[in-house]
Amino acid sequence: MRVGYFGPEGTFTQEALIADTAGREIEMVPLPTIYDTIMAVDAGQVQRALVPIENSLEGSVNATLDALAMETEDVAIVGEVVQPIRHCLIARAPLALDEIEAVVSHPQATAQCARFIRTRLPRAQVLPGTSTADAVRMVAEHAGAWAALGNRVAAERYGCEVLLAGVEDVAGNETRFVWLARAGEDAGHRGAGPFKTAIVFWGVGAEAPGWLVACLSAFAERGVNLTRIESRPRKQGLGRYMFFVDLEGRSDEAHVAAGLAALGAHVERLRVLGTFPVA
Numbered sequence: 001m002r003v004g005y006f007g008p009e010g011t012f013t014q015e016a017l018i019a020d021t022a023g024r025e026i027e028m029v030p031l032p033t034i035y036d037t038i039m040a041v042d043a044g045q046v047q048r049a050l051v052p053i054e055n056s057l058e059g060s061v062n063a064t065l066d067a068l069a070m071e072t073e074d075v076a077i078v079g080e081v082v083q084p085i086r087h088c089l090i091a092r093a094p095l096a097l098d099e100i101e102a103v104v105s106h107p108q109a110t111a112q113c114a115r116f117i118r119t120r121l122p123r124a125q126v127l128p129g130t131s132t133a134d135a136v137r138m139v140a141e142h143a144g145a146w147a148a149l150g151n152r153v154a155a156e157r158y159g160c161e162v163l164l165a166g167v168e169d170v171a172g173n174e175t176r177f178v179w180l181a182r183a184g185e186d187a188g189h190r191g192a193g194p195f196k197t198a199i200v201f202w203g204v205g206a207e208a209p210g211w212l213v214a215c216l217s218a219f220a221e222r223g224v225n226l227t228r229i230e231s232r233p234r235k236q237g238l239g240r241y242m243f244f245v246d247l248e249g250r251s252d253e254a255h256v257a258a259g260l261a262a263l264g265a266h267v268e269r270l271r272v273l274g275t276f277p278v279a
Contacts, residue, residue, distance in 0.1 A: 003017065003027065003046060003050065004046035005037060005051070008032070009157050010156075013050055014028065015153055017177075029045075034063040034067060037050075037051050038075055048078075050177050050178070051064050052176070053065070054176040054228075057112045062232065065244055068200070070235070074183050076181060078276050079277060081178075082174055083177060085173045087113050087166070087168045088151060088163075089165075090139060090147060090160045091161055099145045101123075101146060102125040102127050102145075103121055103125075103126055104129050104139060104146060105148055106130065107128055109135075109150070112168050112169060112173060113168055116169060120167075136158050137154075148160075195250045196249070197248075198245070199273060201263060202234060202268055204267065216229070224259045225248040226245055230244045231244075242269075247259075251272050251275045
């Protein structure tokens, strides 16, 4: 099986992929962006893919939400993985902290280590990278006193040194990743459960008082528990939002299906992003 992941080699996504597929024969296909990873599933270039969707410190990964909601209707979430995230400060050679001129990483990683950077690297310039692994690669190729935030896999892959481990601001940092497949390939709802269903909706009537309450009441009145709700801009002007909701249960269970049907009466667009076993 060809499995795409948000690359390059050495990302936390690859680390989660390796952990979740131990003992299975797969071909790992690194892709340069989250968008490219999701669209590789859409185009059939890979059979499955793994991308980050939510971090316990920094919240949702917007690139994943936006691509699933707005760029494709043919990709579904079929599973999830929760992976501990342990950031390392990495350089091409041993460096004292006060020698570091710049720290490079993906913006999610620098945000998760913001206090460490502010207090331990106050003079270092913060530079963005397309991924944590690419940040380590950049540091490996740069002759200056640069450091990256990444994992040990990337440090080993690019021949670098781990200066400090565990530099994330809060212990217990975790990221939730989702497995993706072509829509319809998850119809068997593999796994023993419990299950959750992810949806996105936006609406006609969104400006009316009580519209969102009415939407969510469709589930409350039928005993469907919501575990997450978030709004994102629809990129069509200020005040236009889409709402992402995770709820307990399978989309084909009677009370969940009834809730979805009731919600559909209030909205312009409702899409089930996937039903899958809870990690």
